[in-house]
Structures are given as structure tokens and as C-alpha cells.
């Protein structure tokens with residue numbers, strides 16, 4: 418299937434180097450995040466793997482070092498389901514790193530049973546959107562100082578089944594795990610769009626993307642029958658390395674240097690849903706996110 422896809426659209430590749438650049442990748446201990454870390458480390462970047470489980474992170478960083486041939490890889494604790502952890506992580510980066518050129522908001526949870534973050538947010542909107550919104554806010558001064566810089570947020574085509582429930586963003590009245598995932602991935606696209614506008618003229622560009630249907634741990638909360646279906650369709654899906662390509666493309670492709678706020682898939686611009694282009698909704702989500710996180714961000 419990948420070969421067929423490549424026949425119609427040759428696989429993207431680039432020899433672009435990232436020497437002297439610093440990259441943070443959330444959820445880099447497995448799946449798409451780990452493959453993104455390997456690729457960007459190979460290009461010469463300092464790669465900071467921001468992970469919630471330090472034991473898994475240490476094991477993964479050894480793999481990233483081995484597979485990239487670069488020693489310039491570190492892992493740091495970041496739990497996006499806990500604003501205290503996000504603040505501690507951001508403080509450590511802001512104090513310890515002279516620059517941050519690329520932030521990849523990659524970590525995610527999908528269709529998990531109803532759960533709450535430490536701050537009381539529904540887990541999927543909490544980790545996938547609010548966590549990355551707060552992280553980006555706290556790192557933004559350093560990112561702006563490091564311009565040209567890029568902020569890449571991994572969304573999903575699942576955003577197109579979603580809507581933003583401004584009255585009940587935390588699904589407190591009723592919880593549908595698929596709708597909550599779709600909402601969080603639509604939020605990623607709206608955040609990227611609003612952020613691009615706010616960062617106009619700063620040299621910081623923003624991108625959101627669908628990585629494809631990728632065989633990773635993300636599927637862990639699917640039911641038994643759904644897992645079987647996923648196994649059956651696996652020949653038509655991507656492996657983690659293939660799934661990382663659009664993240665890498667958004668992080669390094671020179672022709673995107675003047676583009677900001679867009680949505681990408683298969684290493685090319687893509688169409689998101691009408692809701693993903695709704696600037697009024699994007700502003701309402703922005704305001705709500707600031708209120709929920711008790712921050713002021715104009």
C-alpha cells in the first residue's frame with residue numbers, strides 16, 4: 418500500500434540539517450514521537466525527549482542515540498496531565514536552554530475510558546490540547562528569541578468528526594470517548610491556526626498535521642474486536658517511521674518557512690474540516706483555554 422502511495426506521490430525526503438538547533442518533542446518515548454526524535458537527532462539537532470515515564474524515556478533515549486548516531490539526546494520529565502509538571506518542565510527548559518528552535522507537540526491519548534487530569538480536565542482534551550496549550554505558552558518567549566522557529570502540533574484526521582463543546586469542554590454532562598478524542602484533535606488545529614495569527618511577524622511558524630493511520634501504542638484502548646480489525650487492516654497502515662514523516666516535514670522542510678497555521682498530511686498541505694477553519698470558534702476556544710488554565714495570552 419505504501420508502495421502504491423509512493424507511486425502516486427513519491428516519498429518526501431530532505432537532507433536539511435539541524436546543526437545548532439534545539440528541539441523538544443513531547444511523548445517521544447514511543448511511536449511517532451520516538452521516530453521523529455531519531456530523524457531530527459540524525460540531522461544534528463539537540464533533541465529533548467519530554468516524557469511522563471522516566472524509565473521508559475531512558476530506555477527510548479538509548480535507542481534514539483543508537484539509531485541516530487548522535488549523543489546529543491536527553492530526556493526530561495513532562496506529564497501533560499499535570500500543570501505542575503508542565504510548569505516544572507518549562508522552567509527547567511527556560512533556565513537550562515539558551516534556545517528552542519522546534520517544539521513538536523506530539524504526545525496524545527486516544528479513546529481512553531473517562532479519566533481526569535490532575536487539574537480536573539477530561540483526559541483527552543486535557544493532555545492533547547490544554548497540556549500542549551500551556552506548554553507552548555510557557556516556552557514561547559524562548560521560542561521567539563530563537564526565531565526562525567517552528568511549532569508543530571500532531572492532530573489527526575479524526576478532527577473532522579469532532580466539534581468543540583464550548584459549554585461542556587470536559588464532557589462532564591456526558592462522555593463519548595470517540596467524540597472527546599475528535600474534539601481534542603480539532604482543538605489542535607484551531608490552536609495552530611490562532612497561534613499563527615498571534616505570531617505573525619515573529620519568525621515563529623505553526624503547523625498541524627495528520628500522521629496517517631499508524632501502528633503504535635495509541636490503539637491500546639480499543640476494544641478486543643477493534644484491535645482485531647486494526648490487525649487485519651495493518652498492511653494498509655503506516656509503521657511509526659512512515660507515520661513520523663509529516664511531523665519531520667513540518668519541522669524541517671525549507672519551502673514551508675513562510676507558511677504558518679496550515680494543516681498537512683502525507684508531507685503535503687491538506688484540507689481540514691470546515692470547523693478547523695472557523696476563526697470565530699478558534700478564538701472562543703482560545704479564550705476558554707486561557708480561562709481554564711488561568712493564564713492571560715492575547
Ligand SMILES: NC(=O)c1ccc[n+]([C@@H]2O[C@H](COP(=O)([O-])OP(=O)(O)OC[C@H]3O[C@@H](n4cnc5c(N)ncnc54)[C@H](OP(=O)(O)O)[C@@H]3O)[C@@H](O)[C@H]2O)c1
Pocket residue numbers: 443444445446447448449450467468469470473495496497498499523524525526527544571572573574627628629630631632633634635636
Ligand atoms: N497512531 C495513529 O494512527 C495516529 C493517527 C492520528 C493521529 N495520531 C497522533 O499522533 C500522536 C502520537 O501518537 P502515537 O500514534 O505515536 O501514539 P503512542 O505510541 O501511544 O505515543 C503517544 C505518546 O504520548 C505520550 N503521552 C500520553 N499521555 C501523556 C502525558 N500525560 N504526558 C506526556 N506524554 C504523554 C505517551 O507516553 P507513554 O508511552 O508513557 O504512554 C507516548 O509517548 C498523538 O498526538 C496522536 O493523537 C496518531
